[in-house]
Amino acid sequence: MSNSQTIILDIETIGEDYDSLDKATQESLTRWIKREANSEEEYQAALEDLKSGLGFSPLTGSIVAIGILDYHKNEGVVYFQAPGVKCEETKEDGILLKAMDEKEMLEKFWEVARKCQIFVTFNGRSFDIPFLLIRSAIHGIRPTKDLMRGRYLYQHSPDAVHIDILEQLTFYGATRRKGSLHLWTRAFGIESPKVSGITGDDVGPLFKEKKFIEIAKYNVGDLRATRELYEKWKTYLSF
Numbered sequence: 001m002s003n004s005q006t007i008i009l010d011i012e013t014i015g016e017d018y019d020s021l022d023k024a025t026q027e028s029l030t031r032w033i034k035r036e037a038n039s040e041e042e043y044q045a046a047l048e049d050l051k052s053g054l055g056f057s058p059l060t061g062s063i064v065a066i067g068i069l070d071y072h073k074n075e076g077v078v079y080f081q082a083p084g085v086k087c088e089e090t091k092e093d094g095i096l097l098k099a100m101d102e103k104e105m106l107e108k109f110w111e112v113a114r115k116c117q118i119f120v121t122f123n124g125r126s127f128d129i130p131f132l133l134i135r136s137a138i139h140g141i142r143p144t145k146d147l148m149r150g151r152y153l154y155q156h157s158p159d160a161v162h163i164d165i166l167e168q169l170t171f172y173g174a175t176r177r178k179g180s181l182h183l184w185t186r187a188f189g190i191e192s193p194k195v196s197g198i199t200g201d202d203v204g205p206l207f208k209e210k211k212f213i214e215i216a217k218y219n220v221g222d223l224r225a226t227r228e229l230y231e232k233w234k235t236y237l238s239f
Helices: 025-035 040-052 102-113 124-138 164-171 181-187 200-208 212-236
Strands: 008-017 061-070 075-080 089-090 094-100 118-121 163-166
Touching: 008 075, 008 124, 008 200, 008 212, 025 040, 061 102, 061 124, 061 212, 075 102, 075 212, 089 212, 094 212, 102 124, 118 124, 118 212, 124 163, 163 164, 164 181, 164 212, 181 212, 200 212
Parallel strands: 008 118, 075 094, 118 163
Antiparallel strands: 008 061, 061 075, 089 094
């Protein structure tokens, strides 16, 4: 990675295996389902949704890929987990793919972040950044930049500006529907990362199947799409 001031950032996460959780944790997670379900069928459906959604929380999930793209040089790196599998460093669309565990990924990310000023994400304020911060703390790693400071751009410190493209395109939630990355890229004529046939819902199953490179490549697609969407916002909607 270079010392570029602007980077595009995206993460991929998976949830823990629900059946491997201790009883107290299972009870804590399902308490509200038991209260609100009106039948056994409703309970089972809600339980399946909960199991598939454990990767959305840093309390029950972990990061399996962190992608960083140098905005100016249009090159970068995806750090990804590949437990039990030897993966040689390789490149995908000009982006280096490098295997390491979650703690190493986080340490590498904050090392890069220290040298950067502008951080661009898609829905990063609601997901990527809080997840990164909490998982870092869990691993005993102190973040080098405060990427959650203030919601509005003018509230950010000069050395850590976090531009969440989804927040900008929806004018901080003023529009009724937010839209997914796929819908936004489609509207702007940008190739969607979903054209590969993989979606965020597939990351968990792919990880179980040890298809770690596929997850890393999917992350590359997200980085590229987010960069192009940032270009559109920067050119036409940034004042």
